[in-house]
Amino acid sequence: MSTAVAVVGAGGRMGRMLVDTILRDEEAYLVAAADRGEQLLGQDAGELAGIGALGVEISANLEAVVAAADVVIDFSLPQATVEVAAACRQHKCPLVLGTTGLAAGQSEAVAELSQHNAVVHAANYSTGITLLTALVEQAAQAVGAQSDIEIIEAHHRHKVDAPSGTALRLGEAVAKELGRDLGQCAVYGREGHTGERDSKTIGFETIRAGDIVGEHTVMFAGQGERIELTHKASSRSTFAVGALRAAHWVIGQPAGLYDMRDVLGLSC
């Protein structure tokens, strides 16, 4: 039985890649597509994705889009999150959420939804970042206490949130291993007379330039040596393939909030 997938944010960079990826999957089909871009409404989602007409028009009616789906994949923007969560709750539809830069209230709406629906929320759906996160946890355990730890991320010039959700997730993983509170120890960018570096901080540096798809480095700088663990995405297809894998996985799962480790069977 083929899975009916709805995409929210279908007119965006990730939305168009998701439409293409769904078309290539014999076990899934695009049943509905939502977006709010005025110039996108009524356009065929397949034509927008550059793969030819699919007969699925971009709609602003989120409730109708969700009602048609076995699973929703949302890679829109934070302002959509509360409405998407409400529509998924109304239609008991599982959700695969990729949007980053959520404010507290939007994250709370996702957590509340996960009390009733199965939800996968990952800042990065690539397999490589899931692996990098595990390697970073190992490195933090081994050398984190005696290292200065910096997280450097680079993305395309169009990205509107910083640091990236992936960088923040990597920072959370390091902080947890070291028994630190990221909210207290994070330093975002540096300028002016900063004084000597506090060894308990975790630094974040952000690059926004060109068409960089998504690059993350976690640096453990010690005395006489440093370790750098890096992931570089070369195509958005890695995120879309991971998100569609999550969409197949989440159907039938009990209510809860999951991430890519659960989808890949790596959660301990």
Ligand SMILES: NC(=O)C1=CN([C@@H]2O[C@H](COP(=O)(O)OP(=O)(O)OC[C@H]3O[C@@H](n4cnc5c(N)ncnc54)[C@H](O)[C@@H]3O)[C@@H](O)[C@H]2O)C=CC1
């Ligand atoms: N988790 C992951 O693996 C990845 C996450 N992302 C995240 O996905 C999000 C989208 O990234 P891009 O596609 O590059 O952005 P984009 O700006 O190209 O696309 C976002 C789309 O959402 C639409 N949108 C905005 N508000 C909406 C609403 N209320 N209802 C429906 N559609 C709405 C916009 O019109 C736009 O077409 C960002 O938060 C980004 O950080 C991006 C790549 C990978």
Ligand SMILES: O=C(O)C1=N[C@H](C(=O)O)C[C@H](O)C1
């Ligand atoms: O906006 C993007 O493009 C990406 N955003 C995600 C993030 O904020 O971590 C994931 C990926 O790096 C691409």
